[in-house]
Amino acid sequence: MKATNIVRTVLTAALGAIIFASCGKTVTCEKVEIVPKPQQVTMQEGTLKVNPARVEEKITYKTDAALGEEAYVLEVAPKGITITSSTPAGAFYAMQSLKQMLPADKSVKAVKLPCCTINDAPAFAYRGAHLDVCRHFFSVDEVKEYLDILALNKMNRFHFHLTEDQGWRIEIKAYPKLTEIGAYRNGTMVEKNWNKVDSVRYGGFYTQDEIRDIVKYAADRFITVVPEIEIPGHALAALASYPELGCRGEGYEVCPYWGVFPEVFCPGKEETFKFWEDVLTEVMELFPSEYIHIGGDECPKEEWEKCPLCQKRMKEEGCANEFELQSYVTRRVEAFLNAHGRQIIGWDEILEGGVTPTATIMSWRGTAGGIDAAKKGNKVIMTPNSYCYLDYYQSRDVDKEPLAIGGFLPVEKVYSFNPYEGLTKEQQQYILGVQGNLWTEYIKTFDHVEYMLLPRICAIAETAWTLNGRDYADFAQRMQHLRTYFDANGWNYAKHMFEKAE
Ligand SMILES: [Zn+2]
Numbered sequence: 001m002k003a004t005n006i007v008r009t010v011l012t013a014a015l016g017a018i019i020f021a022s023c024g025k026t027v028t029c030e031k032v033e034i035v036p037k038p039q040q041v042t043m044q045e046g047t048l049k050v051n052p053a054r055v056e057e058k059i060t061y062k063t064d065a066a067l068g069e070e071a072y073v074l075e076v077a078p079k080g081i082t083i084t085s086s087t088p089a090g091a092f093y094a095m096q097s098l099k100q101m102l103p104a105d106k107s108v109k110a111v112k113l114p115c116c117t118i119n120d121a122p123a124f125a126y127r128g129a130h131l132d133v134c135r136h137f138f139s140v141d142e143v144k145e146y147l148d149i150l151a152l153n154k155m156n157r158f159h160f161h162l163t164e165d166q167g168w169r170i171e172i173k174a175y176p177k178l179t180e181i182g183a184y185r186n187g188t189m190v191e192k193n194w195n196k197v198d199s200v201r202y203g204g205f206y207t208q209d210e211i212r213d214i215v216k217y218a219a220d221r222f223i224t225v226v227p228e229i230e231i232p233g234h235a236l237a238a239l240a241s242y243p244e245l246g247c248r249g250e251g252y253e254v255c256p257y258w259g260v261f262p263e264v265f266c267p268g269k270e271e272t273f274k275f276w277e278d279v280l281t282e283v284m285e286l287f288p289s290e291y292i293h294i295g296g297d298e299c300p301k302e303e304w305e306k307c308p309l310c311q312k313r314m315k316e317e318g319c320a321n322e323f324e325l326q327s328y329v330t331r332r333v334e335a336f337l338n339a340h341g342r343q344i345i346g347w348d349e350i351l352e353g354g355v356t357p358t359a360t361i362m363s364w365r366g367t368a369g370g371i372d373a374a375k376k377g378n379k380v381i382m383t384p385n386s387y388c389y390l391d392y393y394q395s396r397d398v399d400k401e402p403l404a405i406g407g408f409l410p411v412e413k414v415y416s417f418n419p420y421e422g423l424t425k426e427q428q429q430y431i432l433g434v435q436g437n438l439w440t441e442y443i444k445t446f447d448h449v450e451y452m453l454l455p456r457i458c459a460i461a462e463t464a465w466t467l468n469g470r471d472y473a474d475f476a477q478r479m480q481h482l483r484t485y486f487d488a489n490g491w492n493y494a495k496h497m498f499e500k501a502e
Pocket of ligand 1: 303304308310
């Protein structure tokens with residue numbers, strides 16, 4: 001449902017230029033400045049005075065089934081506030097907008113709101129943010145804080161990257177060694193020095209109860225958690241736990257280095273498929289998401305080339321090369337998930353050996369994979385590294401920045417992304433949405449996560465929610481208000497865009 005956009009800002013809903021003029025003890029919101037920008041704001045005569053702490057008591061809720069699933073109408077009138085939506089999600093987004101019309105300062109007891117009508121709905125159904133909790137681990141409370149940031153930005157998908165070479169982070173009852181062994185590494189490479197590993201044991205994982213807690217916390221904010229279980233690459237933590245699942249069958253360790261490694265799962269063995277199916281069965285019990293992400297990226301093929309079981313499998317299945325063997329894996333895992341009513345998402349590498357029409361592609365190596373997939377009629381989520389990789393530097397003056405993986409992706413560039421570029425109107429319908437990705441090789445603390453996330457995720461949120469009629473100068477203006485919410489919540493954020501404005 002891509003109706004018109006509305007705004008979704010979580011916190012920012014900086015009311016458009018919501019300038020709060022303070023007269024005496026009453027603060028006046030003079031302009032509606034919300035992030036992401038609503039589709040339509042119509043100003044009216046008059047004002048409404050409210051106590052921010054008790055604003056919900058003034059609200060009348062109405063249902064209009066004609067509105068889109070996440071759409072809402074927010075009316076501020078002299079007599080009170082009315083929120084109209086067809087679903088609780090729409091009402092939630094209206095509240096996020098209203099929140100942004102109120103001052104972040106909780107001590108303010110009276111606010112004069114300008115009368116207005118906001119008609120809003122998102123451009124894209126999938127508005128996502130990803131977090132890698134494998135390279136570095138983040139606590140349940142930190143993940144919840146991440147979800148709060150998404151909610152303020154009216155984002156509705158949290159891509160939870162749970163398995164990697166450097167750590168397996170989700171308890172699986174049928175395979176306890178995944179977390180007894182696979183959740184911990186005996187050291188971590190020091191900064192970018194591949195010859196130096198510290199000797200500090202590092203790790204952690206989420207119990208199934210903790211996962212349920214996170215899923216519920218997200219659902220309460222209308223966010224679906226999309227889990228990612230990497231198949232068939234990025235497998236070292238799993239292989240260290242169950243070496244029999246690799247081609248070589250022994251000698252694996254949870255990896256202390258960043259990168260791409262040749263030791264991947266062996267699809268020549270039936271027990272590997274049993275493992276994936278058992279793991280995914282528990283994953284499906286924990287995550288109600290229709291979509292399960294099965295990775296598929298960065299899977300070197302050299303072990304498969306040497307493995308007699310993999311070669312035998314290729315012969316039996318008529319695979320012309322190892323890329324087609326990966327396609328066989330993807331197809332088989334997809335069929336298993338489809339049989340349980342779920343759909344797969346895979347990184348764009350799953351296109352390489354041929355892909356089923358029902359797989360959804362996450363385009364990360366630029367937009368080419370996504371464009372190719374949309375032309376084939378596959379659904380696509382756009383996460384190109386050129387616009388959506390939030391682990392990249394935010395300034396060229398890297399000496400003043402915390403260590404990052406590389407790149408240069410300032411918020412202006414993030415904001416300039418057009419997910420439809422290169423696609424005909426007909427092909428555009430296959431673009432489900434947009435996502436920001438946050439890989440954490442060089443991000444050890446949650447404070448640093450926030451710094452990389454904010455304000456760039458707000459730019460992605462506005463692309464995903466608003467899409468048309470975006471204007472960077474106008475966004476930057478509204479962000480001045482939204483940042484007051486960052487401050488009030490104690491969230492760390494990059495200040496480059498604000499320094500320029502000053
Ligand atoms: Zn093999």
